Amino acid sequence: MTDPIQNSPEPARTNPEPAPAKPGLSIKFFGIGGAGGNAVDYLAGAGFPDITFAALNTDAAALAGLRLADKVTLGTRLTRGLGAGSEPELGWAAAEQDNDRLKALCADADVVLLALGLGGGTGTGAGPVVARAAREAGALVLAFAFLPFDCEGVRRQRQAQQGLQHLKSAADGVLCLPNQRVLKMIDENTSVIETFKFTHELLAGGVRGIWRLLTQRGLVNVDFADLRTVLRGRHAESALASAEAGGTTRARQVVDKLLASPMLDGGQALSEAEAVLVSLVGGPDCTMADVNRVMEPINRLCENANVILGAAIDPAFQDRLEVTLVASRRGQAAEVPPLAVAPAGQEVVDAARAGAALGLEGESVETSEEPRPPSRFVPPAPALAPEQAEQLFQQRTDGRRGRKTGSRWRQGQLQLEIIPKDRFAKSAPTIHRGEDLDVPTYVRRGVALN
Numbered sequence: 001m002t003d004p005i006q007n008s009p010e011p012a013r014t015n016p017e018p019a020p021a022k023p024g025l026s027i028k029f030f031g032i033g034g035a036g037g038n039a040v041d042y043l044a045g046a047g048f049p050d051i052t053f054a055a056l057n058t059d060a061a062a063l064a065g066l067r068l069a070d071k072v073t074l075g076t077r078l079t080r081g082l083g084a085g086s087e088p089e090l091g092w093a094a095a096e097q098d099n100d101r102l103k104a105l106c107a108d109a110d111v112v113l114l115a116l117g118l119g120g121g122t123g124t125g126a127g128p129v130v131a132r133a134a135r136e137a138g139a140l141v142l143a144f145a146f147l148p149f150d151c152e153g154v155r156r157q158r159q160a161q162q163g164l165q166h167l168k169s170a171a172d173g174v175l176c177l178p179n180q181r182v183l184k185m186i187d188e189n190t191s192v193i194e195t196f197k198f199t200h201e202l203l204a205g206g207v208r209g210i211w212r213l214l215t216q217r218g219l220v221n222v223d224f225a226d227l228r229t230v231l232r233g234r235h236a237e238s239a240l241a242s243a244e245a246g247g248t249t250r251a252r253q254v255v256d257k258l259l260a261s262p263m264l265d266g267g268q269a270l271s272e273a274e275a276v277l278v279s280l281v282g283g284p285d286c287t288m289a290d291v292n293r294v295m296e297p298i299n300r301l302c303e304n305a306n307v308i309l310g311a312a313i314d315p316a317f318q319d320r321l322e323v324t325l326v327a328s329r330r331g332q333a334a335e336v337p338p339l340a341v342a343p344a345g346q347e348v349v350d351a352a353r354a355g356a357a358l359g360l361e362g363e364s365v366e367t368s369e370e371p372r373p374p375s376r377f378v379p380p381a382p383a384l385a386p387e388q389a390e391q392l393f394q395q396r397t398d399g400r401r402g403r404k405t406g407s408r409w410r411q412g413q414l415q416l417e418i419i420p421k422d423r424f425a426k427s428a429p430t431i432h433r434g435e436d437l438d439v440p441t442y443v444r445r446g447v448a449l450n
Contacts, residue, residue: 035117084121091125209324222310
């Protein structure tokens with residue numbers, strides 16, 4: 001359920017007539033994988049005229065179902081356009097195969113925004129490769145990552161967390177949108193279609209705030225350098241929240257909505273932040289008192305953070321106030337193995353082995369071909385002539401003369417080779433009442449075999 005459904009409904013409300021734009025800033029937005037592609041397909045119709053949208057996927061059929069004009073199939077020589085099959089290493093190898101093409105897509109971009117779902121194959125594996133290519137092209141890279149629902153299982157959650165670490169190490173900033181937290185913001189009778197539309201609206205609200213900061217002039221102006229100050233080199237998970245309110249108490253209402261947002265984790269994301277970017281948009285009736293009422297509780301929660309405020313007046317926001325907040329916590333770069341470049345046209349098996357450099361197997365990867373395990377086949381005894389058989393029998397019986405006939409057999413352990421799980425190495429163990437059922441019963445219970 002991580003991937004939002006195909007062909008989400010058009011947004012109910014498009015962005016009003018924008019304020020004067022800041023010239024000369026190039027923004028590109030890439031949706032990676034199924035979740036990212038559907039999110040970008042939705043955003044393209046939500047009123048962002050200064051952003052260039054494109055979808056990247058290993059699944060050609062999923063791309064065909066999008067309304068976007070710019071669509072790129074990754075790793076066609078590797079996946080044949082059939083997808084990554086929830087295998088992040090295959091998504092990684094497919095993106096590496098088209099690394100030069102990705103750099104060309106990111107050329108001349110000042111800001112590259114990414115939308116992707118973590119836990120599957122293409123978004124988890126290809127996301128860090130696209131982020132790295134964009135940074136090498138000189139762009140500031142900000143990723144919006146959907147995390148899976150709890151009901152999607154432990155394996156998908158584990159892959160999502162591992163993919164998140166690699167995405168943090170490759171992008172300048174990562175804004176997480178945990179799908180599980182969305183459940184706290186909707187009614188239990190909300191349909192699946194409406195649930196994913198709601199996640200798209202959350203993303204659209206955050207993107208709209210950042211887009212206004214970068215493209216529109218404000219009374220309190222925030223530019224590209226300010227966003228770079230908040231995000232550049234932090235290698236940390238950032239928090240994103242957006243809220244809107246109207247009426248005479250709009251300032252108090254918008255603050256209450258922001259602090260109640262599950263995306264800010266009850267305000268803890270603000271108390272731990274070292275940099276906070278606030279985008280405030282109001283109508284001509286917006287007063288300085290309204291701005292103070294919004295910023296006072298935010299400053300109180302993050303008193304040790306570098307707070308950057310952007311405020312703009314838009315006639316379309318008469319009697320309304322909208323606030324978008326990005327909180328970033330400084331963190332060390334994730335200690336993950338570097339992403340090696342897979343040569344174009346490499347076989348799927350080799351690419352998957354190289355893709356284990358993502359850390360998904362928890363083992364180091366050897367560059368040389370792995371030796372095959374020795375054969376377990378035991379050849380039969382050689383044929384003996386009758387005279388040789390008689391001589392061997394006499395030698396064995398002579399050696400036993402004078403010995404006690406009592407049994408001297410003792411339980412021992414056969415020195416059998418350990419056969420790895422191979423293709424089932426990533427499968428979760430079968431645990432029942434604290435016991436691993438994949439381990440033979442006589443081993444678990446210590447039963448001696450006579």
